Amino acid sequence: MTDADASEGDEPGGDGLATDGLSRRDALKAAVAVGGAAGLAACVDRLDGEEPIPAGDGADAHPDRQFGWNDHIRTDDAGNWLVPRHQTLLYLSLPEDGPPSDDDRGAVAAALDALDRAYAWSHEGLLHSAGYSPQYFARFEGSLALPEDVSLPEPGPLADYETPEFDTQDVLVHLASDRPDALLAAEEALLGEREEANGVSVPSALTDALALDDRRTGFFDPGMPHEKADGLSGVPDPNPIPEDAPLFMGFAAGFRGNQATEDSVAIGEGPFAEGTTKSVGNWRQRLDDWYGEQDFDQQVMEMFSPGHAAENLVEGVGTNLGDDSGIDRFLDTVVDDAEEYGRVGHAQKAARDNRDADGNPLLLRRHFESADDDIASLHFPSLQRSIDQFETVRRSMNGVDATEATPAVRQRVNNGILEYIFLRHRGYFLVPPRSLRALPTPDGSEG
Ligand code: HEM
Numbered sequence: 001m002t003d004a005d006a007s008e009g010d011e012p013g014g015d016g017l018a019t020d021g022l023s024r025r026d027a028l029k030a031a032v033a034v035g036g037a038a039g040l041a042a043c044v045d046r047l048d049g050e051e052p053i054p055a056g057d058g059a060d061a062h063p064d065r066q067f068g069w070n071d072h073i074r075t076d077d078a079g080n081w082l083v084p085r086h087q088t089l090l091y092l093s094l095p096e097d098g099p100p101s102d103d104d105r106g107a108v109a110a111a112l113d114a115l116d117r118a119y120a121w122s123h124e125g126l127l128h129s130a131g132y133s134p135q136y137f138a139r140f141e142g143s144l145a146l147p148e149d150v151s152l153p154e155p156g157p158l159a160d161y162e163t164p165e166f167d168t169q170d171v172l173v174h175l176a177s178d179r180p181d182a183l184l185a186a187e188e189a190l191l192g193e194r195e196e197a198n199g200v201s202v203p204s205a206l207t208d209a210l211a212l213d214d215r216r217t218g219f220f221d222p223g224m225p226h227e228k229a230d231g232l233s234g235v236p237d238p239n240p241i242p243e244d245a246p247l248f249m250g251f252a253a254g255f256r257g258n259q260a261t262e263d264s265v266a267i268g269e270g271p272f273a274e275g276t277t278k279s280v281g282n283w284r285q286r287l288d289d290w291y292g293e294q295d296f297d298q299q300v301m302e303m304f305s306p307g308h309a310a311e312n313l314v315e316g317v318g319t320n321l322g323d324d325s326g327i328d329r330f331l332d333t334v335v336d337d338a339e340e341y342g343r344v345g346h347a348q349k350a351a352r353d354n355r356d357a358d359g360n361p362l363l364l365r366r367h368f369e370s371a372d373d374d375i376a377s378l379h380f381p382s383l384q385r386s387i388d389q390f391e392t393v394r395r396s397m398n399g400v401d402a403t404e405a406t407p408a409v410r411q412r413v414n415n416g417i418l419e420y421i422f423l424r425h426r427g428y429f430l431v432p433p434r435s436l437r438a439l440p441t442p443d444g445s446e447g
Pocket residue numbers: 247249251252253254255258259281283285303304325327346347348350351352354361363378380390393394397417421
């Protein structure tokens with residue numbers, strides 16, 4: 001079944017623009033998942049009469065930080081940042097061994113520069129970034145010029161049971177927009193399927209230098225997980241996802257107070273200053289027992305902390321928490337909670353190692369959901385100054401101390417949400433500053 005088929009059973013949405021039984025919203029998100037010329041054609045038909053997409057000011061006028069999104073995206077009533085509604089991840093590699101040529105670099109630079117002229121740096125235009133894997137930098141003889149406090153190792157398992165496919169492609173290009181027509185046209189231009197985007201000529205394509213290895217898509221908006229859930233592998237029937245939830249697991253995430261700032265994840269010095277590191281995991285979700293065996297309080301215990309359930313801190317999907325999950329009060333009680341309640345919380349475990357010396361979060365999580373391959377999954381991009389910070393936080397989620405405290409908490413049972421999520425892919429990337437985003441050399445020189 002294709003993604004487009006999956007949405008045919010959906011009720012028309014509430015935007016009042018439903019046509020032939022498929023709401024405009026359904027059609028657009030299906031178009032992104034389908035992609036390519038077919039997706040774009042469907043999309044453009046539906047968008048007839050839509051506002052024009054705002055044009056960009058060019059690369060020099062857009063932020064040095066490719067990940068500088070927070071000032072350019074929507075926020076909710078509490079001030080939490082909302083990542084764009086539609087997102088695409090393109091994994092690409094150089095087809096030959098060895099470092100890229102100047103021609104390769106020129107082609108990638110011209111393709112990405114064109115996007116900055118074509119689209120405003122905003123959720124209403126297009127946000128994008130290019131990241132490079134450790135395997136990419138291994139093509140060169142010199143070593144990667146990162147400050148001492150920044151690491152970019154090859155990805156590996158971070159728990160005994162993790163058996164993902166590691167993403168070792170050279171390049172990850174991440175595209176994000178509230179406008180699916182912008183997202184699809186930008187993708188087509190990057191892949192050499194069109195020569196203009198939003199009225200701007202695109203002189204070269206990424207595929208003049210790189211081969212596309214994988215394409216993954218996703219979405220982020222309250223209501224979309226419920227709308228997409230019917231027939232998805234991993235979601236029980238009848239559809240239990242709350243209608244206002246931004247995540248398949250039924251809760252809101254990414255509270256401002258629980259997120260690192262862009263300043264704090266930026267690399268501070270050297271040629272890659274104003275860059276960052278990015279870990280991207282893809283987690284399959286199997287939610288039969290989450291919805292079939294856990295009542296609401298048990299879900300709150302496992303997602304946040306037992307204290308959140310005992311004090312009734314979470315209502316519905318949890319937006320009542322405002323701009324902070326309140327988890328900091330429960331960081332020291334993981335073992336006590338395991339013994340008293342026989343359960344520990346996902347946020348509680350992870351947050352323990354997600355704090356700098358002043359108590360501020362280290363990771364900037366920008367996750368979004370996916371229905372690729374008709375499977376409910378979460379794409380989990382996380383930005384942090386150094387990959388070792390991500391690895392420490394992920395290991396903290398293993399809750400080994402809780403498993404040692406009581407037999408009720410096991411490796412993957414009653415141990416946060418580990419019973420319901422399964423890692424399919426993991427990759428690590430350096431996201432250079434915008435000026436070095438086209439096939440950089442390891443010391444930032446022109447090559
Ligand atoms: C399907 C998978 C996942 C879901 C549904 C999920 C959901 C959530 C929710 C609802 C919270 C509490 C609210 C918030 O602070 O945002 C949270 C917290 C957190 N999650 Fe996840 N998460 C998932 C996977 C992961 C993974 C793979 C990591 C890897 C490191 C992670 C790291 C964190 C951290 C560090 C926090 C605590 C933030 C703090 O420091 O306060 N999550 N998550």
